Amino acid sequence: MTQLIALICGTLFGIGLAISGMTDTHKVLGFLDLFGTWDPTLVFVMGGAVVTTFVGFHIVQKQARPAFASSFSLPVNKNIDRPLLIGAALFGIGWGLYGYCPGPAISSLAYLRPESLVFVLAMVTGMWLEKLCSERTI
């Protein structure tokens, strides 16, 4: 059941990314090009998604527990610290360089292009490198 629900949610998410234009790197870079020929349409993606979660999460979190799990698995760290800000900054640079954030990069594998595959492999490698670095500093 858990797998089926996750599959359906992932599929909805993937449909959303595809029809909204998030899997189109040109459109994403046009959206980030605030000081050039700015393409504002992707504001509606973020807007539509955040309004939906804002209202939906509020209702869901009134429940004692999720429908098909024993408890909510929510992030516990509330600190605005250096790793958060440095990580977000580096992520934004990578996003601005090619136009893929993680979701659209994975969804674009559907287009069977080597560039999506290479991007996703590089992304996983980056995640692995971060793990190596964080283990060293501990």
Add this chain to the structure above:
Amino acid sequence: MSLSFDFVWPLTGGVLIGLAAVLMLWLLGRIAGISGILWTSIVETDRHWRLAFIGGLILGPVLAHFFLKLPIPESGGQNWLLIIVAGLLVGFGTRLGSGCTSGHGVCGLGRRSPRSLSATLTFMATGILTVFIVRHLLTN
């Protein structure tokens, strides 16, 4: 499609993304943060639902483009060095910063998390700055 309706698909897509995130929290109690789900699908033992979610992410566009006859987006080009550097930064940054556009942007803002708001403002700012430098300072 006329210009004035350009927002319809993005808005519909955005609502679907939000709906998927709400369903994940309501049914499974999970945050639909894609960078986190991708990484934990590799390193954690409880990986089946995560792999199913990722499979759905790839299945979704197949269905969307097939049934709605939407055009497949043009390739972003095959500058391999650029792709690899961008991918490494996205992977490293989203792990260090504990999330990406979905986890911090869509879900974190929905949870009214100040931490996620800080992350979202930061990656939006560096994303905009990067495009500005690449398009307007480095290229004429």
